[in-house]
Amino acid sequence: MxxxxxDRGLLASWWFTVDWLLLTAVLLLMAAGVMFSxxxxxxxxxxxxxxxxxxxxxxxxFAGPAVMVLLAASFLTPTLVRRxxxxxxxxxxGLMALALFVGPEIKGAYRWIDLGPFNxxxxxxxxxxxxxxxxxxxxxxxxxxxxxxxxxxWGLFGLFVAMLTLQPDFGxxxxxxxxxxxxxxxxxxSWIIVFGLAVLAAAGAVAAYQFFPHVASRVNxxxxxxxxxxxxxxxxVRAFENxxxxxxxxxxxxxxxxxxxxxxxxxFAVVGEEFGLAACAVLIGLIAFVVLRVLRHAQRAEDPFHVxxxxxxxxxxxxxxxxxxxxxxxxxxAKGMTLPFISYGGSSMISMAFAIxxxxxxxxxxxxxxxxxxxxxxxxxx
Amino acid sequence: MMVRIDQTAKSGVASGxxxxxxxxxxxxGFAMCFALITGRAAQLSLLAPxxxxxxxxxxxxxxxxxxxxxxxxxxxxDIKIASLYAxxxxxxDVEEAIELLTAVAPKLDSKVLYKKLTKDRAFVWLKREVSPxxxxxxxxxxxxxxGFRNETVxxxxxxxxxxxxxxxxxxxxxxxxxxxxxxxxxxxxxTASLAKPEDRAALPAQLSLDIRVQHALTSEIKxxxxxxxxxxxxxxxxxxxxxxxxxxxxxxxxxPNDPRQAQDLIRxxxxxxxxxxxxSVIKAVTFAMALDTGATTLEGRYDARQPLVIGRARINDFHxxxxxxxxxxxxxxxxxxxxARMALDVGLEGHQAFxxxxxxxxxxxxxxxxAAAPLLPKRWSKLATVTAAFGHGFAVQPLQGAAVTASxxxxxxxxxxxxxxxxRETVDGFAKQVIKPETSEKMRYLFRLNAQRGTARKxxxxxxxxxxxxxxxxxxxxxxxxxxxxxxxxxxxxxxPMDDPKYVVLVMLDEPQPLKETHGYxxxxxxxxxxxxxxxxxxxxxxxxxxxxxxxxxxxLTKLRSKDQGY
Numbered sequence: 001m002x003x004x005x006x007d008r009g010l011l012a013s014w015w016f017t018v019d020w021l022l023l024t025a026v027l028l029l030m031a032a033g034v035m036f037s038x039x040x041x042x043x044x045x046x047x048x049x050x051x052x053x054x055x056x057x058x059x060x061x062f063a064g065p066a067v068m069v070l071l072a073a074s075f076l077t078p079t080l081v082r083r084x085x086x087x088x089x090x091x092x093x094g095l096m097a098l099a100l101f102v103g104p105e106i107k108g109a110y111r112w113i114d115l116g117p118f119n120x121x122x123x124x125x126x127x128x129x130x131x132x133x134x135x136x137x138x139x140x141x142x143x144x145x146x147x148x149x150x151x152x153x154w155g156l157f158g159l160f161v162a163m164l165t166l167q168p169d170f171g172x173x174x175x176x177x178x179x180x181x182x183x184x185x186x187x188x189x190s191w192i193i194v195f196g197l198a199v200l201a202a203a204g205a206v207a208a209y210q211f212f213p214h215v216a217s218r219v220n221x222x223x224x225x226x227x228x229x230x231x232x233x234x235x236x237v238r239a240f241e242n243x244x245x246x247x248x249x250x251x252x253x254x255x256x257x258x259x260x261x262x263x264x265x266x267x268f269a270v271v272g273e274e275f276g277l278a279a280c281a282v283l284i285g286l287i288a289f290v291v292l293r294v295l296r297h298a299q300r301a302e303d304p305f306h307v308x309x310x311x312x313x314x315x316x317x318x319x320x321x322x323x324x325x326x327x328x329x330x331x332x333x334a335k336g337m338t339l340p341f342i343s344y345g346g347s348s349m350i351s352m353a354f355a356i357x358x359x360x361x362x363x364x365x366x367x368x369x370x371x372x373x374x375x376x377x378x379x380x381x382x
Numbered sequence: 383m384m385v386r387i388d389q390t391a392k393s394g395v396a397s398g399x400x401x402x403x404x405x406x407x408x409x410x411g412f413a414m415c416f417a418l419i420t421g422r423a424a425q426l427s428l429l430a431p432x433x434x435x436x437x438x439x440x441x442x443x444x445x446x447x448x449x450x451x452x453x454x455x456x457x458x459x460d461i462k463i464a465s466l467y468a469x470x471x472x473x474x475d476v477e478e479a480i481e482l483l484t485a486v487a488p489k490l491d492s493k494v495l496y497k498k499l500t501k502d503r504a505f506v507w508l509k510r511e512v513s514p515x516x517x518x519x520x521x522x523x524x525x526x527x528x529g530f531r532n533e534t535v536x537x538x539x540x541x542x543x544x545x546x547x548x549x550x551x552x553x554x555x556x557x558x559x560x561x562x563x564x565x566x567x568x569x570x571x572x573t574a575s576l577a578k579p580e581d582r583a584a585l586p587a588q589l590s591l592d593i594r595v596q597h598a599l600t601s602e603i604k605x606x607x608x609x610x611x612x613x614x615x616x617x618x619x620x621x622x623x624x625x626x627x628x629x630x631x632x633x634x635x636x637x638p639n640d641p642r643q644a645q646d647l648i649r650x651x652x653x654x655x656x657x658x659x660x661x662s663v664i665k666a667v668t669f670a671m672a673l674d675t676g677a678t679t680l681e682g683r684y685d686a687r688q689p690l691v692i693g694r695a696r697i698n699d700f701h702x703x704x705x706x707x708x709x710x711x712x713x714x715x716x717x718x719x720x721x722a723r724m725a726l727d728v729g730l731e732g733h734q735a736f737x738x739x740x741x742x743x744x745x746x747x748x749x750x751x752x753a754a755a756p757l758l759p760k761r762w763s764k765l766a767t768v769t770a771a772f773g774h775g776f777a778v779q780p781l782q783g784a785a786v787t788a789s790x791x792x793x794x795x796x797x798x799x800x801x802x803x804x805x806r807e808t809v810d811g812f813a814k815q816v817i818k819p820e821t822s823e824k825m826r827y828l829f830r831l832n833a834q835r836g837t838a839r840k841x842x843x844x845x846x847x848x849x850x851x852x853x854x855x856x857x858x859x860x861x862x863x864x865x866x867x868x869x870x871x872x873x874x875x876x877x878x879p880m881d882d883p884k885y886v887v888l889v890m891l892d893e894p895q896p897l898k899e900t901h902g903y904x905x906x907x908x909x910x911x912x913x914x915x916x917x918x919x920x921x922x923x924x925x926x927x928x929x930x931x932x933x934x935x936x937x938x939l940t941k942l943r944s945k946d947q948g949y
Contacts, residue, residue, distance in 0.1 A: 142398040142399070184401075185401050186399060186401045186404055186405055186408070187399060189400075189401065237426060240423060240426035241427065241430030242430075243427055244430070272427060276427065277424055277427035277428065280427070281423070281424075284420050287416070288413070291416075292409060295405060295408060295409045296409070298405055299409070307399055308399070311408065315408070322415040325423075326415075326422075329419060329422040329426060330422075
């Protein structure tokens with residue numbers, strides 16, 4: 001079937017307006033994630049007594065819905081993006097509250113809702129929808145100075161972080177705070193307040209170090225490896241050393257046989273060992289391409305909503321990837337953070353796909369809106 | 383709000399976002415982060431130090447150095463042995479494979495084999511440790527998916543002999559006890575593992591043990607345990623001038639090739655990991671102390687007419703003489719009263735100081751990790767000193783006792799015993815003079831006299847011509863917190879030849895029973911002493927000590943010979 005440029009149908013306009021490069025890069029990343037899972041997850045599954053391909057099959061299974069969510073979201077118009085995000089935000093917060101009461105306790109936290117075959121982590125879905133909803137409120141605040149948009153956005157942020165802290169999930173709370181900080185920065189927060197917030201964040205970090213033993217122990221272990229168990233990070237470092245430029249070859253690595261999180265937080269190390277620095281560089285390149293391209297789109301976007309939403313979404317993906325990989329190569333203290341599109345985890349993968357779907361939707365040239373004197377007017381064609 | 387509009391105007395974009403130029407900052411920040419991570423990954427991957435390339439230690443058995451005795455006889459070695467495995471996924475015809483395998487190795491159970499070979503696995507062990515002939519036969523059958531892996535196995539060709547000194551290793555060839563553990567701790571293993579497994583470049587560890595002496599000692603102690611129906615027995619032979627352990631046995635023992643039994647308490651190494659009230663040794667120490675400090679002389683006399691009363695305790699003699707004894711007589715009759723008075727003459731502090739000087743207050747550490755600390759009186763009261771003078775309430779490792787006795791007889795030099803071969807010259811560096819050489823000479827006189835006329839007569843009688851000297855001890859064992867008259871630990875400690883002492887022999891029997899032949903006695907003189915005599919009679923020729931007979935012995939020898947001819 002030939003799609004004509006003159007065709008004004010839904011599919012045809014999508015076909016000619018979607019960012020193909022970005023879409024291709026993300027699909028490549030997801031395919032790579034499935035492939036790496038095949039390498040990294042069987043020993044982990046075998047170790048905990050599951051079928052060898054347990055994690056692989058599930059990753060493959062989640063990849064389908066993830067691609068569908070991605071594509072479906074990319075068809076949305078900006079208005080629908082806003083509405084669906086706000087809806088997803090409200091629903092997600094509701095599910096997070098539900099998880100506190102009915103969710104299974106896993107490692108001392110209540111973050112999940114048991115859906116039978118898998119556990120749903122609602123906070124993952126809230127992440128991109130929060131960014132879009134907050135961006136909308138902020139943009140409305142700019143457009144109509146009588147609306148307290150900025151404060152409502154602050155309210156959303158406060159609510160989300162409070163829910164994350166209740167679970168507790170300090171890692172995500174910290175991540176979302178950083179994303180929020182970037183959004184505020186771009187929104188135009190004066191540098192004085194930015195520095196004030198930076199000081200506040202530093203104080204928060206110090207407080208976390210003081211009051212949460214596990215945070216303190218992780219930092220101590222990073223600064224002084226002699227002090228305690230740095231098993232995962234040490235093994236990850238040795239995996240890179242073992243891998244060299246081209247790796248030991250798929251399946252020939254040994255770090256995955258002893259790394260508890262080889263399929264999730266430490267998959268980057270497994271890639272480094274089995275596929276070598278070359279694959280790592282390609283992987284970093286792909287992720288960097290995705291993040292920087294979205295940020296470039298944000299730079300070029302004309303209305304505040306697009307700028308803020310794109311920038312926030314890019315920051316979620318970028319920060320998660322940067323923190324995860326930095327932990328893997330032992331640049332920062334250990335922090336549980338998944339590698340977007342690559343690590344095992346259904347909620348995370350669907351959330352990331354949703355985020356990219358939103359990016360694609362916001363970025364479609366035909367779907368952009370231009371400000372006019374009377375408000376927002378959709379631009380029919382670029 | 384006004385400010386924001388101004389900023390918008392300045393940025394030249396009609397978006398109303400004050401900080402949109404800061405997006406450039408975000409982009410640059412992310413780009414730098416990604417570059418940094420790539421750089422770090424490159425640093426780790428490309429500049430890795432070579433040695434760190436092992437992520438997981440493989441559990442291959444470690445090559446160990448051989449262990450040989452002082453004459454080079456092999457006591458422990460590694461041998462390579464093949465083990466049979468299969469990759470069930472590569473096996474084409476399971477029935478055929480089973481048929482072929484069981485034809486060569488009938489001990490393989492075909493049902494078990496079937497279960498193993500039909501598993502969905504890439505690796506199963508079929509038989510550990512296959513003989514070379516079987517290996518060749520199975521190899522020649524050429525069954526696909528069946529192969530061999532070479533493993534090294536630790537083997538002790540002498541079996542039980544010297545098991546306690548050698549120790550044993552676990553399945554991964556890590557030393558768990560004895561010299562084997564010592565080798566691990568010393569890093570000899572590391573050295574050996576550097577050598578290629580094919581060429582045995584690692585030097586063997588040479589022990590001080592003489593396996594011939596070890597055998598003689600073991601067989602005599604074993605015989606004694608049998609004859610006197612003892613629970614256990616132990617013995618040590620030390621080189622008196624270097625304190626090298628020539629033989630050490632503790633029975634019952636275990637086979638290091640199959641060390642499962644080694645954990646039994648009854649099979650522990652009594653010579654170093656147990657402590658005992660060695661009356662024989664401790665009395666000799668008291669004599670040496672009293673003579674060395676000048677508290678008494680060989681002409682001294684001690685009143686043994688009445689029991690010694692200390693507080694509420696009365697100290698009696700086993701062979702009560704009820705008269706005034708000279709110092710040699712106190713030694714010969716093993717008089718508790720006399721020995722106790724001797725210690726009192728030296729004084730409480732002097733006594734403790736001397737015991738500390740000869741190292742009896744400390745745990746004796748040799749190469750063998752199994753070493754017990756001495757059991758000392760909690761409080762050194764007058765009574766404690768007096769009883770400790772004849773060995774009550776004061777327990778040490780038998781090896782410690784042997785080392786101290788060596789120092790009393792060798793001219794007064796206390797030397798830490800060793801299980802590794804040692805040169806006489808190296809000893810000079812750390813030997814500690816504990817008594818004067820003249821005192822040592824007096825001790826040799828007392829020891830020899832005791833073997834000629836005292837409680838150790840039967841030792842000299844068994845080893846005619848070897849100038850045996852010795853001291854006996856019979857301790858009552860503590861059963862349920864009380865000294866029991868019927869549970870004894872008998873011991874002999876002595877040396878030969880006493881005119882120029884070369885070797886110290888210690889023999890210890892745990893609960894020997896009285897026999898008709900011993901006239902119902904079960905004291906040391908009737909069991910441990912003759913055993914020690916037989917040990918000396920066997921090892922003296924091996925060690926190159928020539929017999930020399932005095933008139934009395936010549937007469938006995940002639941009598942024995944004529945008796946022999948009579949049969």
